[in-house]
Amino acid sequence: MEPSRPLRADAVRNRTKILDAAREQITRLGPDVPMDTIAEAAGVAVGTLYRHFPTKTDLVTAVIGEHSELITQAIEAAAERVAGGADAMSEISALMSHIVEAAASDRAVKAAAQDVGAEFLTPEQESRSRAATTAMIEAAQRDGRLREDVTADDFYLLILTAPTAVEPAVRARWLQLFLAGFTTSRN
Amino acid sequence: MEPSRPLRADAVRNRTKILDAAREQITRLGPDVPMDTIAEAAGVAVGTLYRHFPTKTDLVTAVIGEHSELITQAIEAAAERVAGGADAMSEISALMSHIVEAAASDRAVKAAAQDVGAEFLTPEQESRSRAATTAMIEAAQRDGRLREDVTADDFYLLILTAPTAVEPAVRARWLQLFLAGFTTSRN
Amino acid sequence: MEPSRPLRADAVRNRTKILDAAREQITRLGPDVPMDTIAEAAGVAVGTLYRHFPTKTDLVTAVIGEHSELITQAIEAAAERVAGGADAMSEISALMSHIVEAAASDRAVKAAAQDVGAEFLTPEQESRSRAATTAMIEAAQRDGRLREDVTADDFYLLILTAPTAVEPAVRARWLQLFLAGFTTSRN
Amino acid sequence: MEPSRPLRADAVRNRTKILDAAREQITRLGPDVPMDTIAEAAGVAVGTLYRHFPTKTDLVTAVIGEHSELITQAIEAAAERVAGGADAMSEISALMSHIVEAAASDRAVKAAAQDVGAEFLTPEQESRSRAATTAMIEAAQRDGRLREDVTADDFYLLILTAPTAVEPAVRARWLQLFLAGFTTSRN
DNA sequence: CATGAATGAGACTTCATTCAT
């Protein structure tokens, strides 16, 4: 679980700086930012960048990975609150809203992901978030608030297709419509 | 609109070949296919390609334009059938299904569109399809099959966010869920 | 002396149009104007242009030829006036001034000439203008107005090195200085 | 003026090689030599060339800059000799001869300069050489060897119009004639 | 281990010239 020896302190610092810069640059300028640009923004030389990420694909994958991890954690947190008694359907709504907003601001990262053919979630994140999502879904179904046939996959679909390049209000409308299709009643 | 004389027969032939090749290549390999590759696939020299489309952007725009036109026509056809007495909600469902499938196979074209900053519909297509969509929506609402607050914009959202890189079955499920949110009852 | 059959009337017209356009375009945009641009300016298709001038070099050469012919004629006219009794040195001054101004306005043509490696005068023009120039020089020398060692070649040098990309006033000063070196006295 | 750290040893070496190659190639083949050709002649890859000179214009400008600097220094050296007691008119003659010869061998560079719209002298070089030239002119005028109305600008005109594509002997004759126009007596 | 210079394939585009219509 600790594959390579622990990185030296400054190496860690560099890795962080690179990842920060990459996220920012890719988000701002799209998936085609030159590696040199990212390196400069990170305050390191390209060589250093390549030491940490042997390939552009690796770098993009890492950036996406950060994002996915945050999302996975948000899902788990919501599931825990539901387990602790919070209202399932409300948590689901809030969670989706949050995820969709986050995805929007990272639209370029998403584009980069496709460019690069990277998967959005690692297998490990996939199973963690699937478990958490399923738990919430079942709770909401027990509450009679969610259609019986809705599964975790349906929510993935929702996340996957969230519109990115539109106004927040439009995104909200989209989410409202989509979630309406999931729910049992509409009052 | 016909200022320049009609293109010579062989020029027309080439234009078609180029457009076909471009659609195919971009769809298959993404928006970054080199112009040379497209030219070769079309069986012409690059120079010919550039005579027809002075810029890569122009070419991509043209490819998208074809697609948009087909979609616009499909919308208008459906609206006409509804005007002629066909069931509005059925037509809408079928239309959406068709559009979403078509969009899927052209996912790369969609990507290219974004890359290029091209609008998906020309203003003219936009107003044509908006008129037709609105007519169908109103008919379905009169039938009591569509929520009263649904507008043409909502359908654009649907089209815009249709998942592309997934199995047809998944896409069908997605459409089912999304349309469920639009409808009045669920039987 | 009439090598190929006389051109058809419209062919003559086209040749003229092309030459006019070429002179104008090259002068205005430099020696790198595309053949297509010249053809368009001439109101003919490239093919026609190529029928008249099989090569860009040929076209440029022809344009220069026109210019050289005019100059040659100006020289001959001046020589005739001198032969008719006009003041040799005045005629020479005026002639040089004229030639230098003309060369300036055709600077791009001159550039094109170098680009293309074309000679400025044809052998035939060369001998005509040499004869005329020599006659004037001898007359001016008889008048005691020109250094004894000055030859026609010296005047070619003057024409060859006339500054082009400068103000007319500067050109006038240049000519004044240069001619001063040719003359016997300076009052 | 020294913001960026000194170039690495090998970078300096390459810069020199590139400049040398560029000078040679442009001189030999004219201002249109492909960048690839220059790179190859320099023994580097194009990328390296572009790292040092982001644009062809930049490269040409640099080549011209070298030349202008050498000329400026030659002018200053001559002026210093005059200040130290050397004969002004002799120095001027020799200097011009030198400049004109140098310009001839760099004729293509001169052409390139025009092509590129680059000024021949930087403002700084311009004022340095103007000061030096003026000093020499005044000395020669005090000696009674130069016309009173001759200025530094006249000498620039001389330099500007020096014939390039001719035999050295012809160039010498040209200079003799031109300078004759500058001088007071002709014995 | 960082640096940043070097590499070189390949992208887009232009244009003299040829050739089918």
Place this chain on the structure above:
DNA sequence: GATGAATGAAGTCTCATTCAT
């Protein structure tokens, strides 16, 4: 004979990646 579409070599420049310092 005119037209203008097609050709394709060549040019400038970019950028992921390697490697000397």
